[in-house]
Amino acid sequence: MGLTEQDVVAAVGEISARRLRMIVRRGWVRPQRRAGMAEFSEADVARVRLVYLLTEKLEVREEDVPVILSLLDQVHGLRRALRNLGRAVESQPDEVRARIARTFRDLDRTN
Amino acid sequence: MNEDPYKVLGVARDASQDAIRKAYRKLAKEAHPDLNPGNKKAEDRFKTISAAYDIVGDADKRARFDKGEIDASGTARPSQQDFYRQYADADGGRYQSSAGFDDFADLSDLFSDMFQRSGRGGAAGRGPRQMRGQDLRYQLPVDFLDAVNGAKRRVTMPDGRTLDIAVPPGTRSGQTLRLKGKGMPGMNGAPDGDALVDIQVGTHPLFERDGDDIVVELPISIDEAVLGGKVAVPTITGKVSLTVPKGASSGQTLRLRGRGVPAGRNRAAGDQRVKLKIVMPAAIDDELETFMKSWRESHAYNPRAGMKE
Numbered sequence: 001m002g003l004t005e006q007d008v009v010a011a012v013g014e015i016s017a018r019r020l021r022m023i024v025r026r027g028w029v030r031p032q033r034r035a036g037m038a039e040f041s042e043a044d045v046a047r048v049r050l051v052y053l054l055t056e057k058l059e060v061r062e063e064d065v066p067v068i069l070s071l072l073d074q075v076h077g078l079r080r081a082l083r084n085l086g087r088a089v090e091s092q093p094d095e096v097r098a099r100i101a102r103t104f105r106d107l108d109r110t111n
Numbered sequence: 112m113n114e115d116p117y118k119v120l121g122v123a124r125d126a127s128q129d130a131i132r133k134a135y136r137k138l139a140k141e142a143h144p145d146l147n148p149g150n151k152k153a154e155d156r157f158k159t160i161s162a163a164y165d166i167v168g169d170a171d172k173r174a175r176f177d178k179g180e181i182d183a184s185g186t187a188r189p190s191q192q193d194f195y196r197q198y199a200d201a202d203g204g205r206y207q208s209s210a211g212f213d214d215f216a217d218l219s220d221l222f223s224d225m226f227q228r229s230g231r232g233g234a235a236g237r238g239p240r241q242m243r244g245q246d247l248r249y250q251l252p253v254d255f256l257d258a259v260n261g262a263k264r265r266v267t268m269p270d271g272r273t274l275d276i277a278v279p280p281g282t283r284s285g286q287t288l289r290l291k292g293k294g295m296p297g298m299n300g301a302p303d304g305d306a307l308v309d310i311q312v313g314t315h316p317l318f319e320r321d322g323d324d325i326v327v328e329l330p331i332s333i334d335e336a337v338l339g340g341k342v343a344v345p346t347i348t349g350k351v352s353l354t355v356p357k358g359a360s361s362g363q364t365l366r367l368r369g370r371g372v373p374a375g376r377n378r379a380a381g382d383q384r385v386k387l388k389i390v391m392p393a394a395i396d397d398e399l400e401t402f403m404k405s406w407r408e409s410h411a412y413n414p415r416a417g418m419k420e
Binding site: 043057076078 | 145149194195196197198205210245248270271295
């Protein structure tokens with residue numbers, strides 16, 4: 001069960017419902033919708049806090065927020081892919097892992 | 112957290128509250144865990160910085176600390192803060208972008224495969240609820256000439272995708288362009304939302320827009336006004352030659368047909384209206400003065416005859 005707009009305002013504590021709606025309207029946080037009502041997950045709430053941190057605490061300009069979010073989302077996407085790739089390699093037999101490690105080092109040196 | 116908060120923030124003991132706030136902001140931008148995904152040290156460093164700022168960032172607490180009433184560890188920190196990075200993989204990594212792989216041409220199959228699978232995992236268990244994607248709204252400032260003549264714009268959206276926007280000729284401020292299917296993705300086969308782009312048109316130092324006409328003020332010399340002749344006029348597509356009639360007056364408006372806002376669907380092209388403005392030479396020389404004096408003797412006229420009191 002997701003959280004409503006009021007739940008999020010109460011949980012974050014330092015933003016208004018109006019500001020929350022603006023953050024959603026700009027696509028920075030994208031809650032699910034059920035019967036026309038926004039339904040926030042814990043991750044959505046954490047992301048609202050992130051936007052609050054950027055704009056209020058670190059005084060990042062409004063127009064720079066999408067730049068930061070886009071880069072962060074790309075970093076998290078790349079990290080996830082890299083982590084899973086690492087796990088996939090990890091589960092291979094020793095011999096295969098050694099070969100991959102060697103190839104990796106060679107590529108790292110030359111590229 | 113027993114370190115001297117002033118040292119942690121790198122400020123003097125008599126620094127202003129404003130200077131302390133700035134120092135905190137700068138350090139937090141470097142060390143905040145959400146801006147350093149995966150860096151464990153950043154979290155400890157950020158906690159130290161926050162603890163220091165908790166004391167000296169607040170004028171009352173700072174005064175008590177300076178008097179020795181509380182020490183550097185004497186504040187209750189909120190026990191645990193939720194950072195976004197702890198949730199970055201939640202909901203099937205819904206916000207994560209795979210745009211970073213776009214140029215891995217030779218490996219894109221491997222990675223796109225991986226992303227598709229993780230996406231499907233995240234949606235599992237929710238049931239096949241169909242829902243059209245949300246519309247997304249953007250603001251787009253456009254130069255005066257680009258709005259009049261039409262232009263193409265490429266913008267980067269919050270999720271890293273790029274959006275190619277064709278601004279049609281004659282676009283006005285406040286107009287909204289709708290890009291079908293460029294909003295949030297629909298769920299379980301439902302259509303994607305649209306991108307709504309609000310246009311704000313800038314001003315131009317020479318041109319003004321009046322409906323579909325372009326209005327420009329054109330300075331001319333007294334000899335051009337008296338004798339007439341061809342002068343160059345800037346238009347929205349470059350200079351054109353305009354014939355000033357003999358005996359032109361300031362304020363007189365000439366029309367360049369079809370040189371205004373270009374024609375669109377159901378709309379003919381506008382005109383450019385050129386408003387003349389006679390400009391005197393920088394200095395009135397003797398020759399001109401003598402000539403005018405003698406000319407006035409026999410040719411006086413009253414341009415204000417039509418004015419009623």
